[in-house]
Amino acid sequence: MRGVLSTIRPRNLLARGLARALSAGRRRERSLLLSAATTCSQEWGWPVLPGAATGWEGCACPRPDCPTPGAHPYDPPLLAATTDSRMVRWWWRRHPDAPLVLATGGPVSAVSLPASAGARVLEYFDALRIRTGPVIATPTRYVLLVAPYTMQELAELLIAQEWVPTSLRYHGSGGYVVLPPSRTGAGVLRWAREPVPDPGADGTPWLPSVSDLMGALVAASAAVPDGARLAY
16 A cells, blocks of 8 residues: 555656646746737837637637637737737736737738748848848748838839749738747747847837848748648
């Protein structure tokens, strides 16, 4: 009997220790999400909102076959994105695990491409000493944050290209991207290039013009097509 008890007790201690570690990790992750949300909305003036969370049963949205679980807005809708600090804090107190969604097209826009192409194009930019702004690495894609662009400006840039792959995507007015340190159904997001404050813009991150990056992004994406299925 003593032998059985001596075996059970260490196992119970191990289980309790693991539970405490997981709980501490979750508290830290929630704290980082709230901190990121307040930094984006208050210090940088970027409109944000909580995305659809994920759990054991998949995405919190009604779609059982959601193609991007945890990587899109749901409740509240995208139009609710705000820089109001009280609203942001209230949202993340109610949904502490919710992904951090940035509404694009206002102070910031974005362009995204498959992860393998994104890693390669960053090496290209580094070799030529072309400055990039913040870059998000998701499990499947790289997202380059850029200065706002209009649909007309984007159309003119794309028309100038001989061919534009479907794997290159654009996040302008009416769009969104998910920001680190969010966790989606595909995994955890991270910064491949950290936001760097622009001394001439009250400390908000410096953002490049999409026109300075488009040619290289098209060339990199052309080599790695990923079809029409959404992924994040």
